[in-house]
Amino acid sequence: MRRAATLLRLAGLGLLLAFLLAPQLFAPLFAPLTEGGAPPIYDQGNLGMLALAHLATVLAACLGSTVLAVALGILVTRAGGQEFLPLSRAVVSFGQTFPPVAVLALAVPLVGFGEKPTLIALFLYGLLPIFENTVVGLRTCPAAVLEAASGMGMSARQRLLTVELPLAMPLILEGIRISLVINIGTATLGSTVAAKGLGEVIIAGLLSNNTAFVLQGGLATGLMAVLLYDAVAALERRLCRTARID
Amino acid sequence: MSSPGFLLRRPASARDAPALHGIDRLGALLTLVGAAGLFLLPFVAFKANRILPGDPRGLEQVLPVWAALTCWATLAAVAAVALLCANASLRLAAALAGLVVIAMALATAANALTPPHNRIVRVAPGAGFWLLLAALGLLATDAITRMRPGPRARVLLLVLFLGVVGLTLAHGTFDNVSVMREYAVNSSAFALAARQHILLSLGSLGAAVIVALPLGIFCHRAPRLQPGVLSALNIIQTIPSIALFGILMAPLGALAAHVPLAAAAGIRGIGAAPAVVALFLYSLLPIVANTVAGLKRVSPATVEAALGMGMTRWQTLRSVELALALPVILTGIRIVLVQNIGLVTVAALIGGGGFGTFVFGGIGQAATDLVLLGAIPTVVLAFSAAVLLDALVERLDRVRQ
Incomplete structure (x- = not known):
């Protein structure tokens, strides 16, 4: 069962790479979806480069969300920062109630067209899952373990770095994974304000009424999200194993 | 105090x-x-x-x-x-x-x-x-x-807030502020967009509940099929919204072209139909997953007790299992509703209407006021939905305790 799943993932990765590097191979598959001699494969840019730009935007935004959300999560679980918990929670959930399209549109007058509005929108949108999981992870550390750590003479800082964060790591990673997957899809919206990414392919398809473009942009993005989800899940499993052996 | x-x-x-x-x-x-x-x-x-x-x-x-x-x-x-x-x-x-x-x-x-x-x-x-x-x-x-504040007080606060804002806006206090200027120009389009936005988000939610609830119960009863159904629904979630809207335009357009009945029912390749179908598909996962999770929380002993009291399978499901799982199911519905209200803005790209028309119109004309005219009501709508459903979930939880 496990091996079949691994094989399936490798096949998916191979398929994605093949499509991004040599898209013309897939032209016969998409040709029936086009009308009036329209190109079956996106021809206004390099799909591989677009996918890389897409991934880079998502990873950069996710790095930002992770740093802020984990820092906030640590702050509000310390004795001195508990008063900030309700407010932090309100801010990060508001970040997700605010539709990304609106964030994009409002960021344009401030920072101009391109990647920056997308980065802001994805950054805000990705905070909630990471923050909530960090808080839950740090709060559910067994009290006995914490007492043992303090009893061993660890300072609060040492305890946080060597005991609490490693124990909370699987949950934090799960939060990052959720945020990544949501944002891979959401990043396509960035192309409405001229960010480079696979959304460009979809928008081009919508504008020229070419379903083949829409489908290939959508499927490539979806496949990327699934593969990334699995990759982080594998990382999580590995970390959990190490934690148990120690 | x-x-x-x-x-x-x-x-x-x-x-x-x-x-x-x-x-x-x-x-x-x-x-x-x-x-x-x-x-x-x-x-x-x-x-x-x-x-x-x-x-x-x-x-x-x-x-x-x-x-x-x-x-x-x-x-x-x-x-x-x-x-x-x-x-x-x-x-x-x-x-x-x-x-x-x-x-x-x-x-x-x-x-x-x-x-x-x-x-x-x-x-x-x-x-x-x-x-x-x-x-x-x-x-x-x-x-x-x-x-x-308890759930009732929170809803009351929300209603008060919306009431005061609504009254001042109606009174014309802010008529010279740029966003209200934009509203004055677009007032009839605004009313239409509001109706479309609410109908699209609630309509797709309603359809999703009708399908997802039985599907969740089925997954609970047949645990072997559960991983398959949930991963299929998970995969739908990874397809970006603009792509799903676009992908659905083709088959719905074909349907309208070849089946006169479908065309008469208002199904078209662009507009509301692909938006509703896409939102419906996105809505399935949270409701199915939460129905399964909610039913799992009900202890087998409770179910057996209900059956032992002479309740039929159907009665047990309705008045014991689903009743106990309701707060968790409603949490799923809350996620879906807030998500849908945000996603409907994207539907404007394929002619689905809603407040997104102003947002994208504003981007196109570089008019920030027009963007705000679309963005502010969307945020207020999403926020109100979140407060209302959170209050409902908490109330049900309290009643149960």
Whole structure:
């Protein structure tokens, strides 16, 4: 069962790479979806480069969300920062109630067209899952373990770095994974304000009424999200194993 | 409300930390943010027409001296309460007073800067106004959280808030503010967009509940099929919304072209039909997953007891299992509704209507006011839906306990 799943993932990765590097191979598959001699494969840019730009935007935004959300999560679980918990929670959930399209549109007058509005929108949108999981992870550390750590003479800082964060790591990673997957899809919206990414392919398809473009942009993005989800899940499993052996 | 009894009811986590020399640290942070908005950033932006970049104006430049002084004095008093006072009701009152003052200042500034009968000049809220709004809004949110209102009180607060905002807007207090200018031009389109937005989000939710609830029950009863169904639904979630909208345009267009009945029912390749179908597909996962999770929480002993009492399978499912799982299922519905309200904005790209029409129109014309005309109601709608459903979930949880 496990091996079949691994094989399936490798096949998916191979398929994605093949499509991004040599898209013309897939032209016969998409040709029936086009009308009036329209190109079956996106021809206004390099799909591989677009996918890389897409991934880079998502990873950069996710790095930002992770740093802020984990820092906030640590702050509000310390004795001195508990008063900030309700407010932090309100801010990060508001970040997700605010539709990304609106964030994009409002960021344009401030920072101009391109990647920056997308980065802001994805950054805000990705905070909630990471923050909530960090808080839950740090709060559910067994009290006995914490007492043992303090009893061993660890300072609060040492305890946080060597005991609490490693124990909370699987949950934090799960939060990052959720945020990544949501944002891979959401990043396509960035192309409405001229960010480079696979959304460009979809928008081009919508504008020229070419379903083949829409489908290939959508499927490539979806496949990327699934593969990334699995990759982080594998990382999580590995970390959990190490934690148990120690 | 300042009785010791009220102090005892405060959440242990919120106020345990000793304040620094009697100064509330959260209040200090919000005061800093508010002061930055008031003194470093423009309160309004004056634009000669709707697409020109704004000319920044400070509060003291746009208000008569007495008004500016009143405004500063009130905000200073709000800051003092935020810094020194621990009583949550007083903090809430101060935050609300601050909000009223900056709203009035905005309206006054807009009226003062707009020449009579001029329909071209725009006075837009500036970065300073938005920052003050954020600081005061957060102060109010924090105060409300500290008061721990029950579900009914929260809904009441929401209704009050919406009522006051609605009345002032209807009264025309803000008619000279740029967003309301944009509204005046688009008022009939706005009513249509509001109707479409609500219908699209609720319609797709309704359809999803009808399908997802039985599907969730089925997954609960047949655990072997559960991983398959859930991963299929998971995969749908990874397809980006604009792509799913686009992908559905082709088959629905073909359906409309070949089946006259479908075309007569209003199904078309562009417009509402692909939007509803896409939103429906996205809505399935949270509801199915939460139905399964909710049913799993019901202990087998409870189910057996119900069966032992002579209840039929169907009765047990309806009045025991589903009743007990309801809060969790509703949490799934809450996720879906808030998500749908946000996603409907994207549907405007394929002609689905809704507030997204203004957002994308605004991007296209580089008109920020038009973007705000679409964005603000969307956020208010999503926020209201979240508050209402959260209150409902909590109420059901309480009733059960």
